[in-house]
Amino acid sequence: MIVDRTDEELRYALPCKWGLVDEDVLPAWVAESDYAWAPPIAAALADAVARGLTGYPPFDEGGELGEAYAGFAARQYGHRLEPAHVIPTSDVTAGVRLALDVLSEPGPVVMPIPGYPPQLSIASITGRERVDLVVDPDAERAEIDLDRLDRLFADGARTLLLTQPHNPWGRVFTTAELEGIRDVVLRHGARVVSDEIHAPLVLEGAPPHVPYLSLDGTADHAVAVVAASKAFNVQGLKCAQLVATDPAANRALRDVPMARNDSWSPLGVVAGVAAYTECDEWLGALRVRLSEQRDLLVGLLAEHLPDARMRPLEATYLAWLDLRAYGHDDPAEVVLERGRVRLSAGHDYQEGLPGHARLNIATSPDRLTEIVRRMAKVLVA
Structure with a gap:
């Protein structure tokens, strides 16, 4: 039930998350998901627009x-x-x-x-x-x-x-x-x-x-x-x-x-x-997908960034990562410049907090895997 949109679709649909990065950058920052709307929402909006609901x-x-x-x-x-x-x-x-x-x-x-x-x-x-x-x-x-x-x-x-x-x-x-x-x-x-x-x-x-x-x-x-x-x-x-x-x-x-x-x-x-x-059924499927993404991230971090610490992700699709072990005050900046992945910088959530970043997992398994692979390539000495 959860449909992954293509990069081209996402650059149009999410002009902040996907449109504010270069085309070679994988966005994992702002809190938007890369999934298509639940069909009942899409149908309701299409009907409303067709009937001119703009008042x-x-x-x-x-x-x-x-x-x-x-x-x-x-x-x-x-x-x-x-x-x-x-x-x-x-x-x-x-x-x-x-x-x-x-x-x-x-x-x-x-x-x-x-x-x-x-x-x-x-x-x-x-x-x-x-x-x-x-x-x-x-x-x-x-x-x-x-x-x-x-x-x-x-x-x-x-x-x-x-x-x-x-x-x-x-x-x-x-x-x-x-x-x-x-x-x-x-x-x-x-x-x-x-x-x-x-x-x-x-x-x-x-x-x-x-x-x-x-x-x-x-x-x-x-x-x-x-x-x-x-x-x-x-x-x-x-x-x-x-x-x-x-x-x-x-x-x-x-x-x-x-x-x-x-x-x-x-x-x-x-x-x-x-x-x-x-959309209760669709929401249930979304929770399953996000739980799978969380578990995938745990495994990817263990394999590629073993010194990273991740707070247990009980809710949301936003993983809080402690990357201080890799020696960068602003790992999000390093990952963007050298790895072409955009994360949310930890100092935006707490001024002066070094070595932290927030990673959005609400994407496809392939994208999430590539995000961590790119992060590891530039963070691991």
Whole structure:
């Protein structure tokens, strides 16, 4: 069910990932997959375009999109929502920014890092200080340090920007971990904005995704931001969703001036509804493919880059690699210049972090094999 697109198709379909590199470069950087759309999404979009759907989206509460996501959350995560809990926005980063603007107090924002680069600047964009909760690159497992989180809140932080599953750690947080976070937040009367864009992409052998809002005692201090974009590769169609189960928070988010909630696309709504209602089987096949790609990468690293360390990839299609053993502060730059592979540089996720890179595995097995082969050729002395 998962169809690998050709290089020529990808240069047209993914003008950022594939179009911003020379033709001899294999792109494994930005978080887009190289797979064709699920057939129901392709059919729904073709029908919508043929019928001329290019007007503004509907602004009704809940609506078809809210119903679709509520059904998806119930099936995939066992999380029961009302359609009216779901509020459209243009993308996840815009949704996070809106939640901070509307719901969070003026104090600092806690950002676990390494973290998603566009969100590293969100605190300052909203007029807040960012305080970092840094994960030790040598730690056996990437975790939220609850004692450190407690101290940051005690020192005045008011919001935790939680990314779960985490990019770039590849972690799925367990119920116990999330309950620990909740208890610290409650102790300080703070807030959580939970970015759950990668929730559909939990891989084989990992614990299931637990929506933060599914925990008791979270509704009055948290919102989630979700989207079909990463799992179903519809980023450019611009339609994410805020999930706010607390009535006061929900109304505050709905009542903002239109200019404050960036307009989402009606074609994004069409794609999201199709993804959430008709693509469960395709999503299951995608998880299998990505799990196979993860396992292939583990084997390739063991064979070609045995001194590389890779955090266990439980979710997402983004592998976080520690390549410090090969002696380059910026291995992504070396691999691009000498090996013609584009990775995401580790210092983009944590300023000053040497020797790390993020590798996108959502491609064909042959491409992934060639990516690692090229990396090894230039990194191994």
